[in-house]
Amino acid sequence: METKPLNRGLDAARLAKQDEFYTQYVDIQKEVEAYLEFDPDTFRGKVMYCNCDDPFESNFFKYFAANFNRLGLKKLITTSYDGSPIAGQLSLFPEYDAGNGQRQRPKALAVILEGVRDEDGDGAANVTDVELFLKRNRAARIALKGDDKYPGGDFRSAECVELLTQADIVVTNPPFQLFREYVAQLVKHGKKFLTIGNTNAITYKEIFPLIKDNKLWLGCTNFNVGMFFVVPDHWEHFHHIDQVTGKKIARVSTSCWYTNLDHGRRHKPLSLMTMADNLKFSKHKEIRGKKAYDRYFNYDAIEVPFTDAIPSDYDGMMGVPITFLDKYNPHQFEILGSNLTVGTPISDVARKGSYAQGGPSFYIENGSGTYDRVYTRIVVRHRRVARPAGGTKK
Numbered sequence: 196m197e198t199k200p201l202n203r204g205l206d207a208a209r210l211a212k213q214d215e216f217y218t219q220y221v222d223i224q225k226e227v228e229a230y231l232e233f234d235p236d237t238f239r240g241k242v243m244y245c246n247c248d249d250p251f252e253s254n255f256f257k258y259f260a261a262n263f264n265r266l267g268l269k270k271l272i273t274t275s276y277d278g279s280p281i282a283g284q285l286s287l288f289p290e291y292d293a294g295n296g297q298r299q300r301p302k303a304l305a306v307i308l309e310g311v312r313d314e315d316g317d318g319a320a321n322v323t324d325v326e327l328f329l330k331r332n333r334a335a336r337i338a339l340k341g342d343d344k345y346p347g348g349d350f351r352s353a354e355c356v357e358l359l360t361q362a363d364i365v366v367t368n369p370p371f372q373l374f375r376e377y378v379a380q381l382v383k384h385g386k387k388f389l390t391i392g393n394t395n396a397i398t399y400k401e402i403f404p405l406i407k408d409n410k411l412w413l414g415c416t417n418f419n420v421g422m423f424f425v426v427p428d429h430w431e432h433f434h435h436i437d438q439v440t441g442k443k444i445a446r447v448s449t450s451c452w453y454t455n456l457d458h459g460r461r462h463k464p465l466s467l468m469t470m471a472d473n474l475k476f477s478k479h480k481e482i483r484g485k486k487a488y489d490r491y492f493n494y495d496a497i498e499v500p501f502t503d504a505i506p507s508d509y510d511g512m513m514g515v516p517i518t519f520l521d522k523y524n525p526h527q528f529e530i531l532g533s534n535l536t537v538g539t540p541i542s543d544v545a546r547k548g549s550y551a552q553g554g555p556s557f558y559i560e561n562g563s564g565t566y567d568r569v570y571t572r573i574v575v576r577h578r579r580v581a582r583p584a585g586g587t588k589k
């Protein structure tokens with residue numbers, strides 16, 4: 196089949212018919228290691244659970260298995276979904292190789308590792324040892340049958356929920372369309388987690404309150420640039436081919452990490468100028484040279500169109516773009532809502548159709564008797580008095 200590279204700006208997620216975005220090993224490594232920089236014991240003694248991860252495909256399984264001892268894990272549980280397609284990534288289960296470059300699909304399985312030892316006696320305990328261990332120990336796999344409601348390996352099935360209760364930290368890239376349900380389950384069970392989702396999820400009514408209350412925040416890497424995922428060979432639209440693996444890679448411009456594990460960037464204060472200095476020296480022409488920041492017509496806050504233009508000395512409410520969350524330090528700012536949660540529609544604008552994405556927008560009077568609708572905004576305020584913000588380092 197003829198294949199063609201994906202246009203750079205094109206969002207591959209729109210083209211996906213199925214959940215066939217596989218996270219690259221290097222991206223998992225980069226994200227996980229960032230938590231270690233903040234607290235080297237983040238994963239020590241912990242039961243890790245990757246619950247949307249066919250261990251035959253998943254780099255989450257490979258990464259945590261390969262780094263089991265270095266991270267100090269207690270146990271690694273990985274469950275595969277019965278309907279999971281096969282992308283043909285390098286597998287640690289050669290016995291499922293059909294011999295023609297294809298693989299046989301095993302039924303849904305839980306793979307449980309309680310330790311990684313030097314199985315091959317080469318002096319190191321690494322991913323080769325995991326492969327050997329899995330070959331020697333069929334008992335490390337448990338068939339998942341599913342239940343009346345869900346197929347085997349479904350993260351919502353009784354078997355998987357039972358495994359979830361054993362887990363300390365859940366790490367995966369779940370199906371995007373089930374993200375709300377996925378996060379709700381983790382929150383309900385009080386789990387620590389590190390997961391990938393669509394950036395649009397920030398404003399979901401089930402997700403935003405968690406962000407506002409500092410129960411969930413963005414991970415360390417790749418917020419503004421999107422992420423690159425491995426996609427199956429039959430994909431016609433992709434960004435490039437990985438030189439080492441030969442696998443097709445697609446870009447999803449709207450995906451990022453979500454977590455409730457603490458990391459260093461949350462404690463780094465954003466360096467800002469005063470309002471007067473911004474108006475005089477800002478690098479943004481939308482601010483520089485103005486007499487004052489715009490105010491919303493229908494909400495008591497100023498419009499701050501760029502995160503680095505937040506005035507350091509303004510004590511009132513400010514509407515900032517969603518990208519602010521990438522720099523959000525809960526000790527420096529408090530989140531009060533978003534235009535979707537606190538915005539009040541104004542009747543004359545509302546009649547002209549002021550509702551964007553199911554909620555009210557903020558408007559700025561433009562001087563000619565009409566109003567300009569502002570993109571999605573998060574309402575924040577400087578946290579002047581030290582108040583507990585959650586997620587502080589032990």
Ligand SMILES: C[S@@+](CC[C@H](N)C(=O)[O-])C[C@H]1O[C@@H](n2cnc3c(N)ncnc32)[C@H](O)[C@@H]1O
Nearest residue numbers: 214216217218247276279348349350368369370
């Ligand atoms: C976006 S892919 C990511 C796969 C893997 N976690 C990774 O990052 O490489 C989502 C995976 O979830 C699986 N899946 C779909 N629905 C599921 C469900 N209800 N429960 C568990 N896994 C599911 C899909 O088969 C697919 O393998």
